[in-house]
Amino acid sequence: MSRYILYFTLIFSFLFTSCIPTKDLIYLQKKDASGVEASISEVESKPYRLQTNDVLSITLKAIDPKLVAIFNPTNKADGAGKSETDLYFDGFTVDDHGNIRIPILGDINVIGYTLEEIRVRIEKQLLAEYFNKEANIFVTVKLAGFRYTINGEVGSPGTKTLFQERINIMEAIANSGDITITGNRKAVTIMRKSPTGIQMHDLDLTDINVMQSPYYYLQPNDFIYVKPLKQKTWGTGKTGIESLSSIITILSLATTTFLLLKN
DSSP states (O other): OHHHHHHHHHHHHHHHHHSOOGGGTOSSBOOSSSOHHHHHHTOOOOOOOOOTTOEEEEEEEOSSHHHHGGGOSSSOGGGTTOOHHHHHHHSEEOOTTSEEEETTTEEEEOTTOOHHHHHHHHHHHHHHHTOOGGGOOEEEEEESSEEEEEEESBSSOEEEEESSSOOBHHHHHHTTTOBOTTEEEEEEEEEEEETTEEEEEEEOTTBGGGGGSTTSBOOTTOEEEEEEOHHHHHTOOSSHHHHHHHHHHHHHHHHHHHHHHHO
């Protein structure tokens, strides 16, 4: 009798240790006494500073459209109706020297500058050299899409491009088919390029305090990697029913083998 009790104890121990707990699947849990509102208000996102190979969309408007026609690569204003391919070929790519080349204005160094700083520089140069204030020129500078790459335990890995200015890690994961049930939500790695090299940081997406992290809001060209849980490496079921089915299959195979060898 004690032998059967031992077997059942081992089976149930294996069953519960191989399952994935619910607490490992729920995002943004409140794990301490801090207020949610305070956590959100403390989030700070630094403006993105341009790097090589970034692509910019720059458009100019004026009272007389003919005055700025030469500066605009197409007749579509503000990227309206443009596809990702259009923006890539019509945009201004930051070269290895940190410059973009604009008609008439020539080379402008933009490496390390924010989009707002570039807009002000272009507008000032146009007013100083080509236009007067009565022309009412209006300059728009944007990234030609927010690009990031995600890999690992997600529904749809790959390089994604979203046409919005700010993206947080939760939005990026949602646009990639969510993390699979075997993905580790407690250690999502963000790899970020900086002037000093590649920075790596792990985020615990099950903790609401992750919103305080400077890595919660992504930067263009970030790489996201979602590691697998140990349960995937073990090859056991993801739920209790799946684990029980695996155990029954193993026991049935062992019993059949034992009976065949006995006979």
